[in-house]
Amino acid sequence: MKLYQLRSRQSLPISQKEAWDFLSSPANLATITPDHMGFNILSGADRPMFPGQIIQYKVSPFPFYSTKWVTEITHVKEGEYFVDEQRFGPYALWHHKHFIKPIEGGVEMEDIIDYKIPFGVLGQMAHPIVVKKQLQQIFSYREQKLIELFGTIENSPKELKFKSF
Numbered sequence: 012m013k014l015y016q017l018r019s020r021q022s023l024p025i026s027q028k029e030a031w032d033f034l035s036s037p038a039n040l041a042t043i044t045p046d047h048m049g050f051n052i053l054s055g056a057d058r059p060m061f062p063g064q065i066i067q068y069k070v071s072p073f074p075f076y077s078t079k080w081v082t083e084i085t086h087v088k089e090g091e092y093f094v095d096e097q098r099f100g101p102y103a104l105w106h107h108k109h110f111i112k113p114i115e116g117g118v119e120m121e122d123i124i125d126y127k128i129p130f131g132v133l134g135q136m137a138h139p140i141v142v143k144k145q146l147q148q149i150f151s152y153r154e155q156k157l158i159e160l161f162g163t164i165e166n167s168p169k170e171l172k173f174k175s176f
Contacts, residue, residue, distance in 0.1 A: 022169075024116055052067070063085075066083075092109060116164045
């Protein structure tokens with residue numbers, strides 16, 4: 012059973028507070044998720060983020076297929092980071108760390124996602140063809156949407172890396 016990791020970094024020309032206010036609001040997740048994913052929050056996004064918060068979504072990762080996705084916010088350090096973990100959904104494991112730190116001219120956002128694909132060897136075979144490709148598309152969309160909303164820091168490095176263990 013393989014464990015995969017996705018790392019993403021992006022810099023934005025906004026304050027740490029602006030970044031936190033936007034990124035820690037579950038309601039904004041729909042804004043930075045491609046429309047074809049059919050992302051819809053069903054419950055749990057009616058309060059500011061807190062440890063133990065359960066958020067239920069509906070997503071359509073593939074045409075003609077939708078599923079519920081339930082995550083729990085397990086850790087929060089106001090203004091700096093939060094962690095969401097899947098409790099039910101399309102992955103065998105989903106552990107997503109979101110970091111925000113000030114840099115010259117703005118903030119750097121870093122996401123580290125550790126995940127496992129269900130269905131054993133079949134899932135591993137589908138990873139490079141379907142799952143990795145879809146995650147690349149989602150994070151590329153997110154990067155572009157955040158640039159549209161907030162701008163960019165000139166010559167700031169962007170990163171999207173995958174590893175498997």
